[in-house]
Amino acid sequence: MRIKFNAKFISAIVVGVILAFVINKNWGGATFLSTKNLSTFLVVGIALGGIYAITAGGLVVTYATTGIFNFAHAAIGCFLAFVYWQLSVKYHIPTLLAMAITLLVIAPAIGFLLDKVLMRRLRDASLVVQLMATVGLMLTFMGITLTVWSPKTGRTLEHFYEQSKGVQLGSVVATWHRIITVIIALLVAVALRWLLYRTRLGISMRAVVDSRSLAGLTGAKPSIISGSSWALGCMTAGLAGILIAPETGLVVENLALIIIVAAAAAAIAQLKSIPMAFVGGLIIGLATSFSSTFLQFGTDWSYAREAIPCVILFIALLFLPQARLETGKVRLTKRTERLTKPWEAGLGGLTMVLIVGAWANGWIPWFSGTNWGERSTVWLGRGAGFLVFGLIMLSLIPLIGWAGQVSFANYAIAGIGAVLFSHFGGQDGNPIGIVFVVLVCAPLGLAIALPALRLKGLYLALATMAFAEFTDKVLVRHPSMLDPSSSGVLYKPLRILGITISTDAADRKAFLMFLIVTFALLFFMLELLRRSRWARRWIAISDSPAAAATIGINLTTSKMAVFMLSGAMAGFAGCMLGLQTGALRVDSFPMFAGLPIVLLLAVQGVRYPVAAFMGALGLASFPAISEVFGNPSWLTQLALIGPGIGAIAMAYRPEGAVFYSGRDLAGLLPWRNDAREEKALLIAKERAENIEKDEINGMGLSRPFTEDKVAQLDRVLSITDAVDETKMVNTGGHS
Amino acid sequence: MKRIRAGVLIAALSVSVLAVGCGRSGSDSSSDTTVKSSSSAASAKCKDAKLEATEIGVSADTISVEVMADTGSPLAPGLFQGNVDAMMAFAKYVNANGGIGCRQLKVESWDSKLDAAESKNGIINACKNDLAMVGGNSLFNPDVTVLGNCADKAGQPAGLPDFAALANDINEQCAANSWVLQAVAEPCTTLTGSRTLKAFVGQYEFYKTLFNGTPMKGLYLVPGDLPTTVQSSTIQIEAQRKAGITVTDAMKVSGRAEQSTFTTYVQAMKASGDNFFYNGSNDVAMTKMRKEAAAQGFNDIKVWSCSLACYTENFKTGGAAVDGTYVWTQFIPFEEADTNAALKAYVDALGGKPDSFGAQAWQAGMAFKKAVDDIVAAKGPNAITRTAIIETMKTMSFDADGWIGKRSAAKVFSDCIAIMQFKDGKFQRVTGKPGTLDCNPNYVVTVTLDPQVEAAKIK
Amino acid sequence: MTTILETQDVVVRFGVLQAVSKASIKVETGQVTGLIGPNGAGKTTCFNVITGLQEATSGKVMFDGKDITSKSPFKRARMGISRTFQKLEVFGSLSARENILVAAEQRRAWDKSGFDPKAVCDEILESTGLTSVSEFMVGTLPTGTARLVELARALASNPKVLLLDEPSSGLNEEETEEMARLLRRLVAQGLAVLLVEHDMSFVMGTCEYIHVLDFGSIIATGTPLEIQANPHVQAAYLGAETVEEAS
Structure with a gap:
C-alpha cells in the first residue's frame, strides 16, 4: 500500500507529534491502565460525547438540507429546553406529552416560521449575510429566553430516571440519563442518515440545496421541503436541548455556547456525514475527559482544558479537502455605485472630525444632563470607547467587505494588541510600543487564517472563531501576557504628539480628539485604498474566485496581504482599546464579545468605510437612548435582542443600511434622477424575481414525484457530491 | 458587550x-x-x-x-x-x-x-x-x-x-x-509573594464537633474561572489545614461544567476515603456535586458544606438532592x-x-x-x-x-458566624440561639503562603 | 501555425460518471478551434481541466510544449491562457473599466515590458466597443454587454490562448457578428482561440477546425464541412434514429 506523502499526511504526523509532546509534558501522574481511571475516562467521555454528538448531528443535518450553517442551533435548542421545562415542571404536564408538544408541535412551527421569514432569503445571500443573520438569530433567541425566563430564579430540569441507580461500569456508575443520551445520539445519527439517503423526503431535501429548480422540475415542492428541513433542524436542536439541560443546568449561557463544541464536531464530520458528526462528538467528549483524568496543566496553561474544542476544530480544518474555486456567485444586483473621489473622502473625514469635535466640546445639545459647552467626563470616556470599536470595524472593511473573507478574530487580535502594548510601551508611556504591536499583529492576522486560506469561506469563519476562543482561554491567560496577580491600571499615560492619553478625567477630551483624527485618517486611507489595484484585486477575489485565478491572480498571496493589513489595523485598535479601558482582566476578551462588532458593521454595510463611523454611532445610541429614558431595565433586555434583530434584518437589506439610505437619500436630491430610476428598476426586478421564485417554489404540485424521479435526483446528487470531492489542481507545493 | x-x-x-x-x-x-x-x-x-x-x-x-x-x-x-x-x-x-x-x-x-x-x-x-x-x-x-x-x-x-x-x-x-x-x-501593604493573610475558620470548628474526634479528610472545590478566585481559595485551603482538616484534593471547577465532569471529583473523594466536602464555588456547582455523588452511589461524605453562596432561593430548588448541606453566614439569617x-x-x-x-x-x-x-x-x-x-x-x-x-475601618475579619443546615426544604439554624451570632476570637487565624504559588498546585 | 495547446487522453471521472473519456484536443495559433457537442457532453469540464479548475483523473495538458497538468490555475493564466465562462463570472461589484483594469494590472506580474495598464484598458474598451458603459457597475449591464466585458477582461491579459465558453449566448445577431469579426481580427494577430458554442452558424462560420464531444468522448474532428457531413455528429445531435435512417 503506497502512502501518499502529501500535505495531509504531513499534517497528521506533525499534529500527532505535538499532541504526544503536550500529553507527555502535562501528564498528571495517574496510571493509565487502571480500571478506575480508564472507566472514569471512558464513561465520562462518552457521556459528554453523547451531548455533543446530538447537537453536532442536528447542525450537520441542517447544513446538509439547507446549505446554511446555523449558528443559532444550540440557542434554539436552549429555548426549546426552557419551553419543555415550562410545560413539564411549571404546568405539570406529563413528560411524554410535554416532549411531544415541544418537539412535534412547537419545534417544527419555529422551523417553518424561520424558513418563511428568514431562511429563504438567506439561501442566495452571500456568506457574510448568512453568517451575520444566524449569529444574530442566536443572540435573539438567547435574549428572548433570558427575558421570558429571568435568570434570577433558579430552575432545574431533572434527569430522566434520576432516582434509579445506573449501571456500574468498572468503578464508575453510568446513569440512565447518560446512557439514554448516548443511545439516542446514535439512533438519531442512524435515523438521519437513513432519512437523507434512503427516503424521498431526504433526497429532495438534499436536492433542494444543490439545485432548487431541478428539484422543482422533478416533482419535489421546494418551499415545503425547505420548511421541513428547518423543522427537522429545530426538532433535533430541541431534542438535544432537553437531553443536555439536566446536565448543564437550565442556564442560557451554558446551553447556547455548546455551539462551539458542536461546530468542532461538525468540522470533523466535514459538514457532510452525520455518522462522523456522532464520532466527532465522541472524540471531543473523550478528549475532554482524557485531559481531566490524566492531564494536569501548570498555571501557565491552566485553562487549556477549555480550549480543547477549538484546538480540535483547528486540527479538523487541516484535514478538510481544499475547496474548489467557487463559481456562480455573481448576482446581477443592478445597483450603481460611484467610486468615492479623494476630495469627497477628505471632506467626509473632516466632517467626522468636526462632528465629534463639536460633540466633545458640548456644542451639540444632547438630550439630557448636559451643560451647554461642556461634555461630561463620563461621556467623553464612552465616546472614546465607541471610536475604538469603530477602529476595529475599520479593520474589518478590507477583509470582509472587499475581499469577502469573513473573520470573527479581530476583536481577539485587538485584545492581544492591548495586552502586548501593556508590556511594550504601556509601561513607560512610549508611543513606539504602538508600532511594535502593529508589526506583531499583522503576521498574527495572517497566521490565524493560514489553516483555512484554501478552504470554503465558512471554514475560515469557523477557524477565526476558534482562534478567538483560543485567545480568550489560553493566550491571554498565560501569565506572561496578563499576570494574574496584577490588578489596577496597566498603562502609564501615553505622551504622543504633545498630548497625554490616559483614562484620567483631564485627558479624556484630548484622547477623544486624537482618536477621531486617527479614525478620519484611516478612513481616508481606506477610501484611497479602495481606488487602488489592491482593493480591485480583493474585490475580484470576492466576486469570482475562479475568474480571478484565470486572470493570473494568486489568491493565496492576495488573501495573505489583506489578512495582514486587517491584523495590523486591529492591533492598532487594540492599543487604543487598552488605553481607553485602562485595565485588563483575563476574561476581558471573550469570543462572543467580538461578534456584535462584526454584526453592527455588517448591518451598516461591510464594504463602506463610512459604515464604521455609522457603526460607532450605532453603538453610542444604546446608552444614549437609555439615558434619555432614565436607564430602565427593559432596555437592557433589548440590548441583547436588538443587534440580533438588526442582523436578521440584514437578510432583507444585505447591502447594509449605508447603501440603502445613501441611495434613498440621493433620490431625495432633485438632480439625482439616476438614483430614483435605478431604485424603481430594482424594485421591479425584485418583484419579477420573487414571482419567479414563487413559481419554482410552488412547482411540483401537479407532477407525480415518482420512484424513478427520485432515483434520478439521487444519482445527480451522488455525482454532485463526487464533484465536490474531486479537487482543483493541487496548489500544494507548486504555487 | x-x-x-x-x-x-x-x-x-x-x-x-x-x-x-x-x-x-x-x-x-x-x-x-x-x-x-x-x-x-x-x-x-x-x-x-x-x-x-x-x-x-x-x-x-x-x-x-x-x-x-x-x-x-x-x-x-x-x-x-x-x-x-x-x-x-x-x-x-x-x-x-x-x-x-x-x-x-x-x-x-x-x-x-x-x-x-x-x-x-x-x-x-x-x-x-x-x-x-x-x-x-x-x-x-x-x-x-x-x-x-x-x-x-x-x-x-x-x-x-x-x-x-x-x-x-x-x-x-x-x-x-x-x-x-x-x-x-x-495585608494591603504587599500584594505579591509569600505573605501573612487572615482567614476565617469558624465553620470548620463547628464541623469538627460533628465528627467527634474522627479525622476529617476532604475535597475542596475551587472556583476555577478566574485566577483571582483560585488564589483566594488557596488561603481558605491553608486555613482548613491549620484547623486540622486534611485536604486530600483541591480541584478546580468551571462555572459551565456539565454534571458528568463531577464524576471525576467523586472518584477523587472515593480514592482518598474522604468524609468531608467543602464547596468554594456557587450553588449550581454544589447541586451538581451532590446529584453526581448520589448517582455514583457515593454516600461516605458526612458533612457537605458550602459558603454563603448556597444560601439562596436557587439552591433550595435542588430539593431532596441537596438535603443536609451546611451553609454559613456572618449575619443573622433571614429566617x-x-x-x-x-x-x-x-x-x-x-x-x-x-x-x-x-x-x-x-x-x-x-x-x-x-x-x-x-x-x-x-x-x-x-x-x-x-x-x-x-x-x-x-x-x-x-x-x-x-x-x-x-x-x-480596620477591615479585619469578624469572628462571628451563624451556621445553618438545609433540611426538609428550609434552612435551619444549628449553632447558637436564633437572633444571636456565635463569636469567638479563635475563629480568625493567620496563614502564611504565596497564593500564586499555591494556586499552581490546584488541579 | 503551431500547436500551442493540447490535451492528451484526458479522463475526468466523478464517482460513477465518466464526464470526459480520453479527450485529445489540439489548438493551433492563428486559428479558431471549435469544441461542440450536445448539452452535458463535457465541454465546460474540458475547459476546467485546461485552465486548472478541475483536476483530471488521468491524462495530460500541454501548453507551449510544457506539461502544465499539475500547475495551479493562476500559474497557467500567467503563462498565457485566458478564458471566459459559460455562466457569467464578471466582477459584478467593479465597473466595466475596473474589470479590465484588474486583469491589465495583474499582467504586470509576468509581463515586464513596461506597458501602461490604464492605456491598455482604454484600448480594449475601444476595440470591444465598451467605452460608453465603462463606468457602469457590471452588475447593472445587460447580459450581452457583460459577456463582452468578460471577453475584454480575458483579452487584457494578452493571452496566447483564449478559451471562450459560449460567448454569443445572450447576444443578438448583430452583436454576434461583431464578436465574430473581433475574433477574426485577434486570430489574425496570432492568437489561438478555443471556442465552445451552440450557435451552429457562428461555429461553422468562424472556426477553422472543430472537435465534437458527445458523452465525454471526441466523436469527430475536422473542418466545418467534414463535421457537417459526419453521420455520427448528426446522430449525436439528433438521436440514434437518424443514423439508421442515413445508413
Whole structure:
C-alpha cells in the first residue's frame, strides 16, 4: 500500500507529534491502565460525547438540507429546553406529552416560521449575510429566553430516571440519563442518515440545496421541503436541548455556547456525514475527559482544558479537502455605485472630525444632563470607547467587505494588541510600543487564517472563531501576557504628539480628539485604498474566485496581504482599546464579545468605510437612548435582542443600511434622477424575481414525484457530491 | 458587550465568604444604645436647625448617594440588581422614619456593567454629584484613584467615601476611603509573594464537633474561572489545614461544567476515603456535586458544606438532592427576621424577598447613616462634608444594630458566624440561639503562603 | 501555425460518471478551434481541466510544449491562457473599466515590458466597443454587454490562448457578428482561440477546425464541412434514429 506523502499526511504526523509532546509534558501522574481511571475516562467521555454528538448531528443535518450553517442551533435548542421545562415542571404536564408538544408541535412551527421569514432569503445571500443573520438569530433567541425566563430564579430540569441507580461500569456508575443520551445520539445519527439517503423526503431535501429548480422540475415542492428541513433542524436542536439541560443546568449561557463544541464536531464530520458528526462528538467528549483524568496543566496553561474544542476544530480544518474555486456567485444586483473621489473622502473625514469635535466640546445639545459647552467626563470616556470599536470595524472593511473573507478574530487580535502594548510601551508611556504591536499583529492576522486560506469561506469563519476562543482561554491567560496577580491600571499615560492619553478625567477630551483624527485618517486611507489595484484585486477575489485565478491572480498571496493589513489595523485598535479601558482582566476578551462588532458593521454595510463611523454611532445610541429614558431595565433586555434583530434584518437589506439610505437619500436630491430610476428598476426586478421564485417554489404540485424521479435526483446528487470531492489542481507545493 | 461567566458570579459569592461580622451574643446592649442615642441625638438637632448646602450631594433638604453595581451586562442581566433594589428600599425606609442628617435621602444608581471603564465612570459621576457611594458591588473596579483625589465643594481633593456592600476588586478593598463590610484577607501593604493573610475558620470548628474526634479528610472545590478566585481559595485551603482538616484534593471547577465532569471529583473523594466536602464555588456547582455523588452511589461524605453562596432561593430548588448541606453566614439569617429590628426592617421593606447581596447593601446603607448621625450628633447638621465622613469612617465601629458582628475601618475579619443546615426544604439554624451570632476570637487565624504559588498546585 | 495547446487522453471521472473519456484536443495559433457537442457532453469540464479548475483523473495538458497538468490555475493564466465562462463570472461589484483594469494590472506580474495598464484598458474598451458603459457597475449591464466585458477582461491579459465558453449566448445577431469579426481580427494577430458554442452558424462560420464531444468522448474532428457531413455528429445531435435512417 503506497502512502501518499502529501500535505495531509504531513499534517497528521506533525499534529500527532505535538499532541504526544503536550500529553507527555502535562501528564498528571495517574496510571493509565487502571480500571478506575480508564472507566472514569471512558464513561465520562462518552457521556459528554453523547451531548455533543446530538447537537453536532442536528447542525450537520441542517447544513446538509439547507446549505446554511446555523449558528443559532444550540440557542434554539436552549429555548426549546426552557419551553419543555415550562410545560413539564411549571404546568405539570406529563413528560411524554410535554416532549411531544415541544418537539412535534412547537419545534417544527419555529422551523417553518424561520424558513418563511428568514431562511429563504438567506439561501442566495452571500456568506457574510448568512453568517451575520444566524449569529444574530442566536443572540435573539438567547435574549428572548433570558427575558421570558429571568435568570434570577433558579430552575432545574431533572434527569430522566434520576432516582434509579445506573449501571456500574468498572468503578464508575453510568446513569440512565447518560446512557439514554448516548443511545439516542446514535439512533438519531442512524435515523438521519437513513432519512437523507434512503427516503424521498431526504433526497429532495438534499436536492433542494444543490439545485432548487431541478428539484422543482422533478416533482419535489421546494418551499415545503425547505420548511421541513428547518423543522427537522429545530426538532433535533430541541431534542438535544432537553437531553443536555439536566446536565448543564437550565442556564442560557451554558446551553447556547455548546455551539462551539458542536461546530468542532461538525468540522470533523466535514459538514457532510452525520455518522462522523456522532464520532466527532465522541472524540471531543473523550478528549475532554482524557485531559481531566490524566492531564494536569501548570498555571501557565491552566485553562487549556477549555480550549480543547477549538484546538480540535483547528486540527479538523487541516484535514478538510481544499475547496474548489467557487463559481456562480455573481448576482446581477443592478445597483450603481460611484467610486468615492479623494476630495469627497477628505471632506467626509473632516466632517467626522468636526462632528465629534463639536460633540466633545458640548456644542451639540444632547438630550439630557448636559451643560451647554461642556461634555461630561463620563461621556467623553464612552465616546472614546465607541471610536475604538469603530477602529476595529475599520479593520474589518478590507477583509470582509472587499475581499469577502469573513473573520470573527479581530476583536481577539485587538485584545492581544492591548495586552502586548501593556508590556511594550504601556509601561513607560512610549508611543513606539504602538508600532511594535502593529508589526506583531499583522503576521498574527495572517497566521490565524493560514489553516483555512484554501478552504470554503465558512471554514475560515469557523477557524477565526476558534482562534478567538483560543485567545480568550489560553493566550491571554498565560501569565506572561496578563499576570494574574496584577490588578489596577496597566498603562502609564501615553505622551504622543504633545498630548497625554490616559483614562484620567483631564485627558479624556484630548484622547477623544486624537482618536477621531486617527479614525478620519484611516478612513481616508481606506477610501484611497479602495481606488487602488489592491482593493480591485480583493474585490475580484470576492466576486469570482475562479475568474480571478484565470486572470493570473494568486489568491493565496492576495488573501495573505489583506489578512495582514486587517491584523495590523486591529492591533492598532487594540492599543487604543487598552488605553481607553485602562485595565485588563483575563476574561476581558471573550469570543462572543467580538461578534456584535462584526454584526453592527455588517448591518451598516461591510464594504463602506463610512459604515464604521455609522457603526460607532450605532453603538453610542444604546446608552444614549437609555439615558434619555432614565436607564430602565427593559432596555437592557433589548440590548441583547436588538443587534440580533438588526442582523436578521440584514437578510432583507444585505447591502447594509449605508447603501440603502445613501441611495434613498440621493433620490431625495432633485438632480439625482439616476438614483430614483435605478431604485424603481430594482424594485421591479425584485418583484419579477420573487414571482419567479414563487413559481419554482410552488412547482411540483401537479407532477407525480415518482420512484424513478427520485432515483434520478439521487444519482445527480451522488455525482454532485463526487464533484465536490474531486479537487482543483493541487496548489500544494507548486504555487 | 461583556459576557459574564458564572465564574465571575462565583467570584462575588466566594469572596462574600468574608462577609459581615457579627454582634456579640447577649451583650449587645451597649452598642445598641450608642447607635440609638446618636440617632436620637441627631433628630433632636434637626428641630431648630437652619439647613444649608454644605457639600456636593448635600443640599438644604436632600442627601444624595450613589449605588454602583453590575446590573446591565447583556448576558447576565440584573446580576447585582439586589443591591440597587435594597438601596432604593433603604432610602424609602429612612425617609419614612425621620430622614438622614435632617434631610431626605436620595439614591441614584449606576450600572458598572462588569466593565472597568464604566466602574471608573461611576466613581467620577458620584464624585460630581453625590456625597458618597453606598451599597455598591462592582466586580471589576481596578482604578479607584478618584476615590482618593475627588474634589469636594471647596475644591479640595478630599476624596470620596465609599461604603461598599461588597468590594471584590483588591484595589477597592485596599483603597483608603473605602469602608468595606467584608473583611480583607490581604495585608494591603504587599500584594505579591509569600505573605501573612487572615482567614476565617469558624465553620470548620463547628464541623469538627460533628465528627467527634474522627479525622476529617476532604475535597475542596475551587472556583476555577478566574485566577483571582483560585488564589483566594488557596488561603481558605491553608486555613482548613491549620484547623486540622486534611485536604486530600483541591480541584478546580468551571462555572459551565456539565454534571458528568463531577464524576471525576467523586472518584477523587472515593480514592482518598474522604468524609468531608467543602464547596468554594456557587450553588449550581454544589447541586451538581451532590446529584453526581448520589448517582455514583457515593454516600461516605458526612458533612457537605458550602459558603454563603448556597444560601439562596436557587439552591433550595435542588430539593431532596441537596438535603443536609451546611451553609454559613456572618449575619443573622433571614429566617430569624423577627429577632432583630434592623433585619426585620430590611426583610419587610423587600416584601419578604431578601437576598444576601441586598442585605449587605442595606447594611452598608446603615453604616453610612451611622456615620452621618455621628457627625450630626457631634457637630450639627451643617457639618456634613466628605471630609467629615471620611474622618468618622476611620474611628467608627458598627454592627447594624446587632444584625452583623462589629465592623470597623480596620477591615479585619469578624469572628462571628451563624451556621445553618438545609433540611426538609428550609434552612435551619444549628449553632447558637436564633437572633444571636456565635463569636469567638479563635475563629480568625493567620496563614502564611504565596497564593500564586499555591494556586499552581490546584488541579 | 503551431500547436500551442493540447490535451492528451484526458479522463475526468466523478464517482460513477465518466464526464470526459480520453479527450485529445489540439489548438493551433492563428486559428479558431471549435469544441461542440450536445448539452452535458463535457465541454465546460474540458475547459476546467485546461485552465486548472478541475483536476483530471488521468491524462495530460500541454501548453507551449510544457506539461502544465499539475500547475495551479493562476500559474497557467500567467503563462498565457485566458478564458471566459459559460455562466457569467464578471466582477459584478467593479465597473466595466475596473474589470479590465484588474486583469491589465495583474499582467504586470509576468509581463515586464513596461506597458501602461490604464492605456491598455482604454484600448480594449475601444476595440470591444465598451467605452460608453465603462463606468457602469457590471452588475447593472445587460447580459450581452457583460459577456463582452468578460471577453475584454480575458483579452487584457494578452493571452496566447483564449478559451471562450459560449460567448454569443445572450447576444443578438448583430452583436454576434461583431464578436465574430473581433475574433477574426485577434486570430489574425496570432492568437489561438478555443471556442465552445451552440450557435451552429457562428461555429461553422468562424472556426477553422472543430472537435465534437458527445458523452465525454471526441466523436469527430475536422473542418466545418467534414463535421457537417459526419453521420455520427448528426446522430449525436439528433438521436440514434437518424443514423439508421442515413445508413
